[in-house]
Amino acid sequence: MTQSREVLAMMDAHTTTFGRKRGCTISRCGGFLLGALFVLCLVATGLLVYHFAPCLNGRSVTINGSNDPRDDTMMETARSFSASTANKKKIDVRLPRSIVPHSYELKLIPFIWEGNFTFHGEVRILVNVTQDTENVTLHAVDMKIDENHTSIREYSSTAGASVNRTLKIDCQKNDTARQFHIIQTTDTLKKGKQYTVYLKFTGYLNDYLQGFYRSSYTVGNQTRWIATTQFQATDARRAFPCFDEPALKASFQISIARPKNMTSISNMPRKGEPQPVSGIPNYLWDHYERSVPMSTYLVAFIVSDFEVLRSPSGNFSVWARSEAINQSLYSLDIGPKVLEYFEDYFKIKFPLPKMDMVALPDFSAGAMENWGLITYRETAMLYQEGVSTSSNQQRVATVVSHELAHQWFGNLVTPSWWTDLWLNEGFASYVEYIGMNAVEPKWKVLEQFVVHELQNVFSLDALESSHPISIEVGHPDEISEIFDRISYGKGASIIRMMDHFLTTEVFKRGLTNYLNSKAYRSAEQNDLWEALTKQAHKDGVLSSDKTVKEIMDTWTLQTGFPVVTVIRDYNRGSASLTQERFMLRNGTTVVEYKEKPKWWIPITYTTESSKNFGITRPSHWMEAETSLTLPNLGANSSQWVIFNVQETGYYRVNYDKTNWQLIIKQLNNVMFRDIGTINRAQLIDDALNLARAGRLDYTTALDVTSYLAHETEYLPWKAALTAMGYLDNMLIKFPGYDKFRIHALKLLDNVYKQTGFKDTPGDPQLTVFTRIDVLSWACSFGHEDCVRNAVTQFHNWRNAPNPDKNNPVSPNLKSVVYCTAMRAGGEAEWDFAWQRYLKTNVGSEKDLLLNALGCTRETWILSRYLDWAITDNSGIRKQDAARVFGSVANNVIGQPLAFNFLRNKWARLKEYFGTSLLTINNIVKSSTKRMNTRFELKDLLEFVTEHREELGTATRTVQQAMEQAEANIRWLERNHATIREWLNRNTA
Incomplete structure (x- = not known):
């Protein structure tokens, strides 16, 4: 699955009213008792802090910094939350292994019209009994099972698949906490025998973008409805009763009923002709071929009125709204090429007879690798030449390559449990670059990997509240938590490291052996290490006393990374x-490890x-x-x-300082390109982050960046602007920021002149990316030429005869032009951009406008924008709510608005996103990332204290937000004066 940047759901503080508002009075005695209770609460809180704060994951922590004991107590309270969360008693959510599935026959009828949105279904599961039992335990949630129709029958394959006898059912019950449906029998299911379990059920096509859900789009004034699925990680159980764990693979024979004027698709090709649905006029059954063995989370089916385009071979198809189908031509062009490339890379043919890719109007993640039926949000699959940007095009290529890589690594061989999710996502996140490089070699994406993945994930993995790549998880909330940059970016980075130290040929041969040996089954990371070790020993790239496991366990089982x-x-x-x-935290925290x-x-x-x-x-x-x-x-x-x-x-x-000075001397030489481009990016990123962590003085780190006045390559500039972005966020509210802006503009001057404010056709991809980054920074700092160009281009668009069809702004400049115009303008500019957002048919254009709308300096507009993000029928889709929060929070005046909205509208957010809490992580991250004062941390702690039991999948993200806020505070105390002095000297 490709995670989008915008993912998570939020909830808010409810207020309790006292006194006159509730029409009651408090007696003097009652007041005394309340006062005593308040004191007791304070004492209890102190005891909790005392109990939890000293120990974190087996390490004692000593804080150095402020002399105010209240400040240290506040910091310790943040740690107590992490400790108490880690110490929560966990329930065992794993299914018993006395019964395992062999095959499913699933029939579903979704009713897709306003006011109904239900589905009826029945499933017959052939199971194998591995030990005597009187219980059949499987998953089911958010559905009603008709217990009167439940049956369990002994199955005999020798009698022509005849049924021998029916077992008597004693009772059925739900274990809500573990999302189990348990069928207890009077008779014993015998080890070694097979039985068919039949259940009939009804469910609701929800609008939370999980399980079997509904989506919609409009044509004119007419709403068109879609029924579609998103099952990873634990939501197949919301669509049908099943054994919803990745290792419990089975084959699926699926039948979907749909209106005559719509189509359905599923993992496998349809067999035969559609058949009428008895008793339901105008509905037809589509029956699909039996699938290969696969995990429940990879099952998919869609009912829609979409249009389809097919490859010349006919076995690769793309689906989208009829108004957007031509935007899928790029995906249809590169998809078969990437698929063919991976067949050669893995030396294994694609196992299924067809591949469908579908662009959905509403989708929570970026895309999902369902076997033979990949689903995407529109921006991850559709590209409109002349409207979409080069970045949009690369995004499409990236996601298509990622999901196709999963067809082998994840689908053919699946992790036995979500502990090894990183094997799925880390591997696909690395190989996506290799597949993309095969079809778009001019983009130099293998170089881009360093700044987009490796350096990007370093910042998260440097937090104490990070987690190992391979981590024990149980409850679905915990599983959702690890769909993060650690599993994706760090996983990809250590696999890339392994590719280099084993050599690519050894790496690829080991992968092929692994996939062949575990095909259609599940595996653990040790299985991969064993296959790679055998190949490495055979080819002599590792000595016989070394194993891949010995090396890689230090990277997957430990938190963090070394310097x-x-x-x-x-x-x-x-x-x-x-x-x-x-x-x-280095420089402010002493961490004493047991080892x-x-x-x-x-x-x-x-x-x-x-x-x-x-x-x-x-x-x-x-x-x-x-x-x-x-x-x-x-x-x-x-x-x-x-x-x-x-x-x-x-x-x-x-x-050491001498070597740093020798490097700085080389960088400031006309021969600075003697140092490779990637390593120039590395030196900048390492220097600024070593200084941020207190391991290098800022004078040296900033001296390293001074050479940028002559740099024009994308990678060093991307590394620099990302690392300097932290300085910008920290300094912008404090004295001396003007000097930082002057220094940054001085560094940007040459590259600004080189790239210019013109999108030239035929420019290399990295030149385009450099231009956009440089212009974004220059305009945000008020560079006169930059702002004038942007405002003029936006003005020309507003005055165009038909602005919805005639946009004179070059696609690659849109992000800069739109945001700058919002920042420099007012309500009229905002309203114009909002209308263009509502009317455009191109998803990538909607994304650009959503981001730009958060750039306005009108606080009331920003507040209204946040409100619209969680208002039905406002025009903002639920999948895009986190993007709105991120856009507003990226605005220096918007970040406190976003956090206050989060606090004050918690209940409303919780209601709006329902049980789908995925969006909350990005909302928390964006709303808290600039926090760097004790007052802001205090507000965050109060929010966490009030809602600590309701955070769900956001628990780890909240821990990281508190740690990051604390680190920001310490950073300012330690470094602000030094940086200000350096800037004064270098901008005189």
């Missing part, structure tokens, strides 16, 4: 390397004399040891050394 500190001996030409976990984490680190480096930035196989290993000595670097005392070539290793690098 390697290189201290050179300039007289002897040697270097001493040490490793330590990198955390953003310090250590990683197997592949060491690569190059020197000023060799300048070899092409060799990425490790020359040495830090074998989970604290230190390593390299006796001869091959560099003299006046030459720099750079470690982690092409940043293939998942770690940061720090150097």
Whole structure:
């Protein structure tokens, strides 16, 4: 599954009214009792803090910083939340293994019209009994099972699939907490026998974008309805009773009833002709071929009136609204090419007879890899040339490649449990770049990986509240929590690291062996490590005493990542390397581990004399040891050394001051390109984040960035602007920010002139991306030429004869033009953009406008915009609510509005998003990311304290938000004066 950036649901503080508002009075005695109760609560809170704060995951924590004991108590309270959450008693939500499914026969009738939105269904499951039992336990939630029709019958294949006897059912009950439906029998189901379990049920086509749900779109004034599915991770149980765990694979024979004027599609091709539905006029049955064995979360079916386009071979199809079907041409072009490429990459033919890809108007994630029927939100599959941007096009290619990679890695071989979700998502997040590079080689996406994935996930993984890639999860809320950047971005980054240290050929052969040995079954990460180790030993890239498991367990079972500190001996030409976990709290927190984490680190480096930035196989290993000595670097005392070539290793690098100065000298030389592009990006990202963590003085880190005045390449600028974005967020509300703006504009001056405010056809992808980033920063800082160009282009659009059809703004400049015009304008500009949002038929254009609408400086408009995000029929789809919050929170005046809305409208948010709490994570992240004062942290803690039992899937995100806010506060206390002094010196 591709996670979109906007995902999560929120809820809000309810207020309790006292006194006159409720029409009651409090006696003096009652007041005394309330006062005593208040004191007792304070004491209890203090005891809770005392009990929970000292220990976090087996580590004692000492905070240094403010001298105000109230501040330290506040920080400790944040930790007590994390500790108490971690210590919650967990229920076992795993199904018993006494019965496992063999095959399903599923029939569903969705009623897709206003006022009904129900579905009726029946399922017959052939099960294998592995041990004697009197219980049949399976999953079912949010449906009504007609218990009068439930039956269990012994099955005999030898008698022509005849049924021998019916077992007597004693009772049926629901275990709501575990989402179980339990059928208890009087008779015993015998080990080794097969039985058919039959259930009849009704459900509701919800609008929470989960399970079997409804979606809609309009043509003219007419609403068109769709019934569609989203089952990952635990929502197949909302559509039909089933054994809803990834390891419990079975084959599926599906029948879908649909209105005559609509079509249905499912994982497999339809067989035969549609048949009338008895008793329901104008409905037809579509019967589908039996599937290969697969997990329930990969089952999919859709009823719609969509149009379809097919590839020349006829076995690859794309579906979309008739008004948008031509926007799917790019997907139809690259989809078969990527699929064919992966067949060659894995050396395994695509296992199914067809592939359908569908663009849905409402979809919670980015896309979902249902086997043979991939579903997408429209922006992830549709591309309109001349309207959509180059970034939109790359997004489509990325997501299509990601989901097609899953057809093997995830679908053919599936993780046994969600603990190894990262195997699915991390692998697809890496291989998507390889598949995309095969069809769009000019984009240089393998280089882009470093700044878009690896450096991006570092910031999250540097928090103490991060989590291991492979993590035990149980309840569906916990499973939803780990669909995050750790599973996706970190997973992809360590797989890329493994590709480089094993070599690509060994890596690919090991993968093929793994997939063939586990085809149509489930596996754990150890199965992959074993296959790769065998191939690595066979080809001699790992010595016989090393295993992939030994190396990779240090990366998957431990939280965080290391920083390697290189201290050179300039007289002897040697270097001493040490490793330590990198955390953003460093310098403010002393963490005492029972056993310090250590990683197997592949060491690569190059020197000023060799300048070899092409060799990425490790020359040495830090074998989970604290230190390593390299006796001869091959560099003299006046030459720099750079470690982690092409940043293939998942770690940061720090150097002694002399080596940093040698690097800075090279960067400020006209020959700065002697350092490879990826490693220039690495040096900037490492330097600014080492300084952020207190491991490098900001004077040195900012000196590293000074060379950017001559840099024009995308990767270094992307790394710089991302890292400097943190400085911008932290400094913008404090004195001296004007100097930061002057310094940034000085660095941008040359690259601004080089890229210009004109989108030139035929420009390389990375040039286009550089231009957009540079213009975005320049306009946000008030660069006169930038703002004038943007406002003029927006004005020309407003005055165009037919602005809905004639938009003179070049697609790639739209994000800059739209946002700048909103920022510089007022209500009239906002209303014009809002009308264009409502009227456009292109999903990517809607996204651009949604983001831009949050750029206005009119606070009342921003507040209204947030309100519309959770208002039915406002024009903003539920799937886009988090995008609105993110847009408003990215605005310096909007961030407190977003958080206050979150606090004050919690109940409304909870009602609006229902049981689908996925959107909450992005709303929490965006609404809290700029917090850097104790007052703001206090507000966040009050919010968390009031709703700690209701956070659900957002629990981990809230922990990370509190930790990040605390780290921001400490950062300002430690660094603001130093940075301000440096800026004063360098902007004089």
